[in-house]
Amino acid sequence: MQGAPVRRSVDLSAYPDLVVIYLGFRVSRWRGLRALVGLGRGIAASVRSRPDGLLAHETLVFGLTHVGMRQYWRDLESLERFTRSEPHRTWWQDFSRDSKGSGFWHEAYGRGGMEAIYVGMAAPTGLGLFAPERVPEGAFLSSRQRLTA
DSSP states (O other), X not given: OOOOOOOOOOOOTTOTTOEEEEEEEXXXXXXXXXXXXXXXXXXXXXXXXXXXXXXEEEEEEEETTEEEEEEEESOHHHHHHHHTSTTHHHHHHXXXXXXXXXXXXXXXXXXXXXXXXXXXXXXXXXXXXXXOOOOOOGGGSSHHHHHTO
């Protein structure tokens, strides 16, 4: 006979600016598989390099053609510094020009708010399942601006 499960929680007081980000990659055409493999290798190398501010990284599988990750960042500044550095910057620029038969999304959550972006996704996912769509332009273009909108 087993006893009652152990209940645990965490003390986040040392992380007042914590940002949690979910990222997903959905393959919609065969050439997207090749893009996924390349991206997976790049992300694995980035995580191994332990970028400043990345507290934890977990890989998630949403389905056969839809994978993702959850990352915990110390603060938005660390996350932004990483997204503007290599290899992330080049990957994002390349993907923005040609999605290679795939779609990408991310959702970020912090004490200042939450935000999302979906690029090349054939169907809504995550927050897009219930929240009204809005074009990411002007004051709504960057993650930082969407987090505080």
